[in-house]
Amino acid sequence: MATTHAQPREGRMAGRAFAYWLTNYRRVWQGTIISGFLGPLFFLAAMGFGLGSLVDGGGLGAPGYVEFIAPGILAAQAMQTAVGESTFPVMGALKWQRQYHAMLAAPLGVADLVLGHVAFVAMRVAITSVAFAVVAVALGAITSWWVLLAVPAAILTGLAFTTPVFAFAARQDNDAGFNVLFRFIVMPMFLFSGTFFPVEQLPGVLEAVAKVTPLWHGVELCRSLVLGTATAAGSLGHVAHLALWAVGGLWLAFASFRKRLVA
């Protein structure tokens, strides 16, 4: 095996990679903000106000269904933005437009380009999360000031997906694997990890599975914050779980990128 010395200063030039993605984003930002608003807005309208009127008719009392799902969608949207931004753009920078190769020809190292791109994805998640929070508050679906903490919680949820998906994407030869990821991992998580109903409704085994997914921890964290049911211990547990995914994923992403780019 080759002698791969660790680059002691790697990661300090991540800002330069981030600056590239920002330049790139300037061309398309309007479109992403509009779609970032509309998707969740449709969900809020259909599931919250539409379906919610039936659910609330069942006499469940407070909180109303729309208040129940709004923080869930906040977290789920963070996941979807994060996964979307960590799949095709990563493959493109590796294989199609090859921006990563251009960065590596300059003084940037693998850690710089991973951290810079991850920071950009975090920014994208932040933008869509803020946009959604504004809509949800305007419509009365979220009424608590704790939304100010729920947004960072959503960003952390996004990061818990970003870094493992970076690692996954860097190991794919083509984009076929992304369809599997979206259909068999992201979509089931979206539906069954507590966004639309409590996971306690699931059969025992599935409930246990749901509770180890990062999305469930993100949903619970956001929901308990805005509904005022958060406990310090519970919230810290969720944060730790999400951070573990983010950090573990970052470690895997470094390894995958290094294997792919520096051979």
Add this chain to the structure above:
Amino acid sequence: MISAHRLTKRFGGFTAVDSIDVEVRRGEAFGFLGPNGAGKSSTMRMIGCVSPPSDGSLRILGLDPARDGPAIRARLGVVPQRDTLDEELTVRENILVYGRYFGLSRAHVRAKADELLEFAQLTDRADSVVEPLSGGMKRRLTIARSLVNDPELLLLDEPTTGLDPQARHVLWDRLFRLKRSGVTLVLTTHYMDEAEQLCDRLVVMDGGRIVAEGSPRELIALHATREVLELRFAADDHAPYAAKLTDLAQRVEVLPDRLLLYTDDGDATAAAVQRRGLAPLSVLARRSTLEDVFLHLTGRTLVD
């Protein structure tokens, strides 16, 4: 500028670069010539500090790529085999973005970009997106971009592969200017004419090894004759004709579609062939090229 000793690159069980020794001096244009798969690009990736050597030693600008990769890359320009331009950004934006990778200030890069666009003859396309540009223009942009940090050493991997002849000449002209301005050029190519045009010195690579080294002129003098006579006969197999002609040349090579007679005087040899009563379909006397050197050294043609 570059000093490689027993430099080796292995991928699993496959040895792409097999213990090569290379010295590149400041200010020269140095070439790696060889067919696809000879190990040229693997060598370039090691020199570009994006591929750690498996064995041997490598010093670039007096530094160790394993320890000082970023510091070396800050002083290199790299023109990769496949363009890594952002096709959705404009020509100018591509240079600006790239300059930022080197930590250069916005104002500096902006001024530099104007100068480089002028150099690459792209000033009038500065604000158009890259995607619709011709292959030659994209290549010139890649070269312009690689100069944003005023590199001491410019690495060019197959700089003109896939370009039409006119675009290649424009590019060669630009590379000449760079060389005259004191930039050290290191390039790979499988084009003989490119190596002869651009390189002061070169190594011929085959199967991961260096099989010859010298200036184009030295290599031709050492491994070929001054001229070559190419004969094409109306036959599927040229070998029987070769047997009748071996005494007319210092060496005869049989290719699928023609014979090559290595001789110091092509026209005189052609006349001798005529006197034997053989009537080739076509006769061409030409100067020996590096293609002939390669054929002699490896028994194969460069471009299959």
